[in-house]
Amino acid sequence: MKSSEKLRTFHRTWYNSSIMKKYNNRVGNGKEDLLKLCTLSGTTEIGRNSNFIQYKDEIIMIDAGYSFPGQEMYGIDYLIPNTKYLKKQKKNIKAILITHGHLDHIGALRWILPELDYPPIYAGGFAKSLIEAKMKEYKLEKKVKIYGVDRKSQIQIGKYFKATFVGINHSIPDAFSIFIQSPRGNIFFSGDFKFDLTPANEPQSDYEKLKSLRGRVDLALIESTNATVPGRAPSEKMISENLLEIISKQKGRVIVSAFSSLITRLYSLIDIAKKTNRKVLLAGRSLDLAIKIARENGYIKVEDNLFIKDKDINKYPDNQLLILCTGSQGERFAVLNRISLNEHRNIRIKRGDLVIMSSSEIPENISNIERMTDRLISLGAELMKDTVNMKIHSTGHGNQEDIRAMVEFIRPKYVMPIHGSLTFRYFNKQNLEKWGINPNNILLTDDGQVWEYSNWQWKRGKNIESKPILIDGLGVGDIGDMVLKDRKQLAEYGIFSVILNLSANTHKILGKPKFLSRGFIYFKNSQSLLKEITNTIFDEHRTWLSNEQNRAKPDYDKFKESLEKSLAKLIYKKTEREPIIMVSMI
Numbered sequence: 001m002k003s004s005e006k007l008r009t010f011h012r013t014w015y016n017s018s019i020m021k022k023y024n025n026r027v028g029n030g031k032e033d034l035l036k037l038c039t040l041s042g043t044t045e046i047g048r049n050s051n052f053i054q055y056k057d058e059i060i061m062i063d064a065g066y067s068f069p070g071q072e073m074y075g076i077d078y079l080i081p082n083t084k085y086l087k088k089q090k091k092n093i094k095a096i097l098i099t100h101g102h103l104d105h106i107g108a109l110r111w112i113l114p115e116l117d118y119p120p121i122y123a124g125g126f127a128k129s130l131i132e133a134k135m136k137e138y139k140l141e142k143k144v145k146i147y148g149v150d151r152k153s154q155i156q157i158g159k160y161f162k163a164t165f166v167g168i169n170h171s172i173p174d175a176f177s178i179f180i181q182s183p184r185g186n187i188f189f190s191g192d193f194k195f196d197l198t199p200a201n202e203p204q205s206d207y208e209k210l211k212s213l214r215g216r217v218d219l220a221l222i223e224s225t226n227a228t229v230p231g232r233a234p235s236e237k238m239i240s241e242n243l244l245e246i247i248s249k250q251k252g253r254v255i256v257s258a259f260s261s262l263i264t265r266l267y268s269l270i271d272i273a274k275k276t277n278r279k280v281l282l283a284g285r286s287l288d289l290a291i292k293i294a295r296e297n298g299y300i301k302v303e304d305n306l307f308i309k310d311k312d313i314n315k316y317p318d319n320q321l322l323i324l325c326t327g328s329q330g331e332r333f334a335v336l337n338r339i340s341l342n343e344h345r346n347i348r349i350k351r352g353d354l355v356i357m358s359s360s361e362i363p364e365n366i367s368n369i370e371r372m373t374d375r376l377i378s379l380g381a382e383l384m385k386d387t388v389n390m391k392i393h394s395t396g397h398g399n400q401e402d403i404r405a406m407v408e409f410i411r412p413k414y415v416m417p418i419h420g421s422l423t424f425r426y427f428n429k430q431n432l433e434k435w436g437i438n439p440n441n442i443l444l445t446d447d448g449q450v451w452e453y454s455n456w457q458w459k460r461g462k463n464i465e466s467k468p469i470l471i472d473g474l475g476v477g478d479i480g481d482m483v484l485k486d487r488k489q490l491a492e493y494g495i496f497s498v499i500l501n502l503s504a505n506t507h508k509i510l511g512k513p514k515f516l517s518r519g520f521i522y523f524k525n526s527q528s529l530l531k532e533i534t535n536t537i538f539d540e541h542r543t544w545l546s547n548e549q550n551r552a553k554p555d556y557d558k559f560k561e562s563l564e565k566s567l568a569k570l571i572y573k574k575t576e577r578e579p580i581i582m583v584s585m586i
């Protein structure tokens with residue numbers, strides 16, 4: 001047999017072999033037979049997380065979080081993932097899987113569930129309780145189907161999917177990575193994670209299960225929050241030991257501000273209060289709820305009498321008090337800021353108080369935080385912040401070495417950095433390359449991007465609508481770009497209104513135009529501008545009337561429109577401002 005013939009025979013045999021059949025089977029035959037992933041929302045930032053995967057007529061969503069609006073989005077409370085595509089397919093949505101109970105992963109459920117006809121939710125115990133509390137608040141609890149999962153859970157979903165929950169450490173109990181198998185490929189979602197060798201009150205991440213996924217992960221979506229920070233994320237145990245050392249030495253009251261979402265820290269602080277014989281005053285609604293759920297779940301086990309009400313604060317000696325409060329970011333109405341402004345009902349700073357900021361500083365809040373701590377110090381408090389020498393805060397998100405360990409445990413074929421702005425995902429990609437992952441197998445995605453897995457490769461598919469839905473008070477998606485633009489314009493330049501009295505018969509202007517201004521100009525100082533505005537009004541009116549004179553009834557809207565336009569032009573020319581201009585005719 002000639003060598004080329006030999007090769008052909010070999011290929012034929014190979015093609016018919018069982019391995020190849022399995023291969024063909026996994027690769028699929030047509031587009032509708034491919035495994036698809038859509039990074040719907042939250043990949044490009046921290047917040048509003050939601051992804052979904054689809055195979056044939058079945059869809060699984062992973063997380064449904066909200067995010068907070070930028071400063072220029074006046075009056076908007078939250079942003080939630082766009083559901084236009086999912087709404088059309090709602091009968092195909094088999095489940096929503098939840099990685100953990102932080103609001104950037106579960107916060108949108110109360111709006112999204114009714115729109116998607118309440119697909120069943122699978123969530124760890126802690127997240128389940130948080131979701132249930134929210135649903136009760138909005139009277140949706142009877143409609144929601146929610147199933148608890150734990151570190152042993154492996155769940156068949158629909159005809160095609162199998163989901164394996166892998167326990168990991170984060171900053172909230174019951175946090176999971178999720179591994180999803182389908183007939184055409186397997187996807188791993190890291191969730192928010194770090195590897196803590198000495199976690200505060202929970203087991204370590206399930207390393208064995210992670211290792212068992214080796215060679216089976218066709219794509220891993222991995223968070224990028226701390227992709228720029230070298231080393232390992234500090235352990236929660238170390239933070240807790242440092243806090244214990246500081247607090248046990250204090251003779252006065254201790255006031256600690258912490259994030260109410262960092263449940264592991266709250267556990268440590270309450271444990272420290274017990275050890276140092278201090279009663280705990282919880283100051284802040286979100287803290288109350290977090291501790292309530294942590295106690296109901298058995299994560300924090302303490303007697304009721306550990307906690308006191310703030311009206312009873314003076315019944316206890318200073319060295320028996322630990323005040324836990326919200327407001328580490330200097331938020332206007334949070335407790336610590338109110339204390340710093342002497343606005344709190346019962347808590348007044350006095351000499352001998354120690355304020356501990358057991359939190360990180362979000363960059364855009366730094367100046368607010370500083371103004372608040374300035375006030376606390378000038379009222380007589382001692383202040384302690386997290387420093388390199390004295391760590392009193394640790395992140396719940398893995399640093400570079402944690403991310404590297406994750407990749408080494410599971411050895412995915414493809415990696416997609418998520419949960420971070422492009423800059424952070426870019427650095428995550430650079431690290432991954434350094435650690436030996438083929439650059440072609442590291443995917444930077446966008447919100448709304450669909451990816452398809454065929455011939456062992458992930459390829460970009462179409463883009464679906466992903467513009468976030470704006471939530472303003474009780475309204476869902478009723479605020480569009482126009483309304484937002486108006487609010488921005490109002491906030492920046494105010495409003496200028498012109499009222500004209502037009503004769504019903506002659507359509508002439510009767511008397512003088514009247515002006516109203518809010519946040520735009522003081523009329524007293526703007527006489528010459530008002531004069532020019534008046535001239536423009538009469539010029540525009542004259543032109544309009546001569547154009548319309550042959551019509552039985554002149555077009556008032558046309559006049560209003562052209563007048564608003566020329567006034568905007570004039571005002572911009574004279575003042576470089578763009579107030580909202582409103583012309584009304586009576």
Ligand SMILES: [Zn+2]
Pocket residue numbers: 100102170192
């Ligand atoms: Zn989280």
Ligand SMILES: [Zn+2]
Pocket residue numbers: 046047049102104105192419
């Ligand atoms: Zn997150």
